[in-house]
Amino acid sequence: MTRQRADDGTAVELRGITKRFPGTLANDAVDLTVRRGEIHALMGENGAGKSTLMSVLYGMERPDAGTIRVEGREAVFASPGAAMAAGLGMVHQSFKLFDSLTVAENVVFAAEPRRFGLVDRAAARRRVRELAEEHGLAVDPEARVGDLPVGLRQRVEILKLLHRGARTLILDEPTAVLTPAEADALFAVLKSLAAQGRSVILVTHKLREVLEGSDRVTVLRDGRVVARLITAETSADEIAAAMTGRAVELDRIHAPGTPGEVVLDVAGLGTDAVHAVDLTVRAGEIVGIAGVAGNGQSELVEALAGLRPVTAGRVALAGQDVTHASAAERRTRGLAYVPEDRHAVGTAPAASVADNLAMGHHRTSLSTRGMLPPAAVRAHARRLVERFGVKASTPEVPASALSGGNLQKLLIGRELAHEAPLLLVEQPTRGVDIGAIQNIHDQLIAYRDAGHAVLLVSAELSEIRGLADRVLVMYEGRVTASYTKQEADERTLGLAMAGGALTDPAPAEAVD
Structure with a gap:
């Protein structure tokens, strides 16, 4: 009642x-x-x-x-x-869309306009176009959702709720996967909805x-x-x-490191999405890569990790040519990797927290005569859970039971524990709370100061500026600018990220 x-x-x-x-x-x-x-x-x-x-x-x-x-x-x-x-509607962190259907088909799914008992597809397209224009959510009703960038997919989710008459919208971490420009556009829409x-x-x-x-x-x-x-x-x-x-x-700006020998040396690297990239990362140095999403940062890191074929150029890790080495071979030679997609690439959600933390260590520090002693796996998990503040009731729970932020802490902790000469890390604090962000930043600085090399990709300019000793900017698959820590203010980086530094960069080299 x-x-x-x-x-x-x-x-x-x-x-x-x-x-x-x-x-x-x-x-x-x-x-x-x-x-x-x-x-x-x-x-x-x-x-x-x-x-x-x-x-x-x-x-x-x-x-x-x-x-x-x-x-x-x-x-x-x-x-x-x-x-x-x-009258409630919710947009989840993981979108609930059908990639193979159009925008209009997704928006009206299970609430389709009908004519003579059949779905009226023309009316569906009109309805979506009207909603999009009314609320400033520009998107093509006939576009296939699987072909849309993340920011437009989120608009589709909001249109779904508006089509169903939602008067209160719940948005769970809505900007976790958006670029700064997409986040600004989203907030303009939310303010318009509130004004209505x-x-x-x-x-x-x-x-x-x-x-x-x-x-x-x-x-x-x-x-x-x-x-x-x-x-x-x-x-x-x-x-x-x-x-x-x-x-x-x-927004702490950490003191610069003390760079040593070159650990990662990339010359003329090319892939399907990256063009003639040159870069170096030295021991005791964090090099940040800034850029609007979709300009080749993720593809570059995948190529360096051995997950994407290299079509041109050379990659050397600790003096060894690994241009065409597999991901497993690169790990053996001293590479650790925190990928952007923690669910599909970084972890095995169905496996336990302890098993996820053992990955990569199962052939080295945790292995005894080719076996994995369960007690050693549990002890290893407890150490990393405590060190990185992973909130899990027990190490035996599946990783899928963790929140996104806690899964990220698990992934960061596992990779840092390898003590590899080179760490590739993408979006290290995406979806992570304030206290954990500070802890992760401190851990990355400590990793650098212990003599490791770090290549950092982040959509958060404050993170890049706070951590990086040098900053590279990528635009349309190329490195178009390079700045020292002192030069990398937000205005300069923002201009370069928008394509305002299209001349070949004069490398901001580390000082020996």
Whole structure:
């Protein structure tokens, strides 16, 4: 039975939401109020209870205690379908789209306009075009979704919700896979939706986006609400302290390293997406690669890791030619690799945390006469879980049970533990909370200072500027600029990333 009360401008109200899992109190009497026409940020470290709370609101989990009200009506959602019928919609981190279908077919799927009992495809295309124009979500209704970049796929997800009449939109880490330009475009859309009276619940770790794009902030820590803030009256430092329970040094610029011998030497490298790339990385140095997504950074790293064929040029690792060596051979010769896609490439989600942490170590430090002693695997896992703050109930749980941020900590920890001369690392802190970001940055600097070479690719300019001793910029598959740490300010890098440095770069070489 539902009960309605007087309209006070509240879109969603959660009261006393409690949710337990075996061994974990995920939400502890959480209250959350979201008003109509506002962007409300929900923040907290990995494992703070954000995703669980949104799963309860969206009908994916049943609360053990507490009540939900949507637009004044008390509701019990047995499924996401019931939540959608009440005017809620959710965009997950992993998009729920059919790559083989068009934009229009995805948007209207299971809610198709019909004529004479048949799906009216022309009406579907018109509907999507009208929604896209109305809300500033430009996308071709006839485009195949599998051919679209990530930013446009996210627009398709939002159009799906609007087509179904969603009045409150829940977005889970919406900018984790977006370029800065795509993120800015998304926030313009969200502000437009809020101005029309819709509400947005934004689950994110990114302080800059929260400060620029939200109206109010609720912070969770260890399953409880620890702060309710008005965005215009707070600061990044206050939010970070509420999330972590301690003062956090944000956007720290680390001191430069002391470069030694060349570890990675790349000359004239070419692939299907990379053209005539020259670069070096020395021991005791972090070289950062900046660029808008899609300009060859990922393809370059895949070629260096042995995952993409090299069509021209030469790659040398610690003085050995590895141009056509396999990925396994490169690992043997001293390469560690943190890929951008932690799910499909970096880990085996169905395997346990302990087994994932053993990968790559199973032929070396953990092997005894060709065998893997289970006790050694568990001890190795416990050491890395503690060192990198991976929140897992036991090392035996599958990696798929971890949040995205904790899976990233697992991956970073495993690769750093190899102590390889060269580390290739892409997007090291994507989807990771503030406290963990600081820890990962400190670990990468310590790795550099121990005499290792690091090649870093990141979409976060603050991360590149904070960590890198030298910065290379890629544009349309080429390295078009090279800067020292002192030269690499945001304006200079932004201009180069937009194609404003198309002359051959004069290499900013390390000083011996």
